[in-house]
Amino acid sequence: MRMPPLVPGSLAIVVVMLTALVLFRSPPTSHTDVAVADLDEAGDTRDRGFWNEEDWSIFETKVSWALGQGLDTLSVGAVMAKIGRSFVGTAYVPGTLEVEGPESLVINFRGLDCVTFVENVFAMSRFVRAAGAGTLLGDRKSAEDFYESILSEHRYRNGQVNGYASRLHYFSDWVGDNHRRGLVRDISRELHGIVDTEAVDFMSTHTDAYAQLVDMSNISLIKGTEERLSAADRVYLPEDRINEVVQEIHDGDIIAATSTLAGLDVAHTGLALWIDGTLHLLHAPLVGEAVQISETSLAERxxxxxxxxxxxxxxPQDQPRREATSAREG
Known part of the structure; x- marks a missing residue:
C-alpha cells in the first residue's frame, strides 16, 4: 500500500496517537464496561462477560424481533445486513474492550466501534440462526453463555480467551483466523486482489498507546503476530478496482478498509449493504458518532x-446450524 505523506513536528505524534486510540480500542475514559472471570458452581474459573440490564434488554429485543421476522431462515450474511441496520443510531464508543485486569470477554451493545459493531452483528446473527434460539432466549443465563461462546469465536485466536495477545487486534489477522476456522471466506484473492507487501508493526512501535503493552511478555507476543502477518500474503483490492468487482459483493459481506498509515493493516471496518442498486457501507465511524449507512457508495467513500x-x-459462512444450548453445560 502507498505510504502517507510525512507530517511535520508534533502533529505527527497527534496523528499517530489518534490512530492508535481510535483504531485499536484504546483505554476508555470511564469504566462503565467491565468484564470478570466467573467462578461457576463447580468451581471452574472461566473468562466470561458481564451483562448489565441494558445490554440484555437490547440483545433480547433484537433477537426476538429477528426471530419474529423469520430471519433465522436466511443466510447469515443476509441476517447480518438486517440486524446491522437495526443498530443504526447506536453511539460510536471507542475503547470498550480495554478494561482493567486480566483479558476477558466484554459485552456491550450500547456503544460500538467499527470492529465491535461487526463482531456483535455477526455473533448475534449466528445466534438467531441457531436451532432452538427462541427457546433458549427464555433462559437468560443459558442465552448469555451461548452468545459469549459465539462472540469469543470471532474476537479471539482459535476462539479462546488466553490473555491480551489472544485478541485479534489486527483486522487482517481477524479475517485470517476466522477464515481458517471456516467462519468467513476471504474472497479478496478470488476477486483478483493484490498482495500487500508493507510490514505490520504499528502496535509494537507505539507501545505507549496501549496500557497492556507495559508488560514485556505481551509485547513479545504482539511482535510475533506482527512478524507472521508481515510475512503472509495479505491480499486486498485496490481502491481503483472496487467498481470492477462490486457486483460480486453481497449484503452482509465484511469490508475492511486498508490503511495507508505505516505499520497498520486496516483503518476501518463495516458491512456491505445494497440500497437501490448501489453498494453502501454500514458501519460505526468516528465521524458521525453513531452507527450509520454511508451517504456515498462504498467505492466513492x-x-x-x-x-x-x-x-x-x-x-460470512453458513455453517451447519448449532444447537442453541448453554456453552457451559456439562
Whole structure:
C-alpha cells in the first residue's frame, strides 16, 4: 500500500496517537464496561462477560424481533445486513474492550466501534440462526453463555480467551483466523486482489498507546503476530478496482478498509449493504458518532479518504446450524 505523506513536528505524534486510540480500542475514559472471570458452581474459573440490564434488554429485543421476522431462515450474511441496520443510531464508543485486569470477554451493545459493531452483528446473527434460539432466549443465563461462546469465536485466536495477545487486534489477522476456522471466506484473492507487501508493526512501535503493552511478555507476543502477518500474503483490492468487482459483493459481506498509515493493516471496518442498486457501507465511524449507512457508495467513500486505499472482503459462512444450548453445560 502507498505510504502517507510525512507530517511535520508534533502533529505527527497527534496523528499517530489518534490512530492508535481510535483504531485499536484504546483505554476508555470511564469504566462503565467491565468484564470478570466467573467462578461457576463447580468451581471452574472461566473468562466470561458481564451483562448489565441494558445490554440484555437490547440483545433480547433484537433477537426476538429477528426471530419474529423469520430471519433465522436466511443466510447469515443476509441476517447480518438486517440486524446491522437495526443498530443504526447506536453511539460510536471507542475503547470498550480495554478494561482493567486480566483479558476477558466484554459485552456491550450500547456503544460500538467499527470492529465491535461487526463482531456483535455477526455473533448475534449466528445466534438467531441457531436451532432452538427462541427457546433458549427464555433462559437468560443459558442465552448469555451461548452468545459469549459465539462472540469469543470471532474476537479471539482459535476462539479462546488466553490473555491480551489472544485478541485479534489486527483486522487482517481477524479475517485470517476466522477464515481458517471456516467462519468467513476471504474472497479478496478470488476477486483478483493484490498482495500487500508493507510490514505490520504499528502496535509494537507505539507501545505507549496501549496500557497492556507495559508488560514485556505481551509485547513479545504482539511482535510475533506482527512478524507472521508481515510475512503472509495479505491480499486486498485496490481502491481503483472496487467498481470492477462490486457486483460480486453481497449484503452482509465484511469490508475492511486498508490503511495507508505505516505499520497498520486496516483503518476501518463495516458491512456491505445494497440500497437501490448501489453498494453502501454500514458501519460505526468516528465521524458521525453513531452507527450509520454511508451517504456515498462504498467505492466513492474509500476513494475520497486519504488514509484508506483499498478493501479486504470477508464473506460470512453458513455453517451447519448449532444447537442453541448453554456453552457451559456439562
Amino acid at each position: 474509500i476513494n475520497k479518504i486519504e488514509g484508506q486505499d483499498g478493501i479486504i472482503i470477508a464473506r
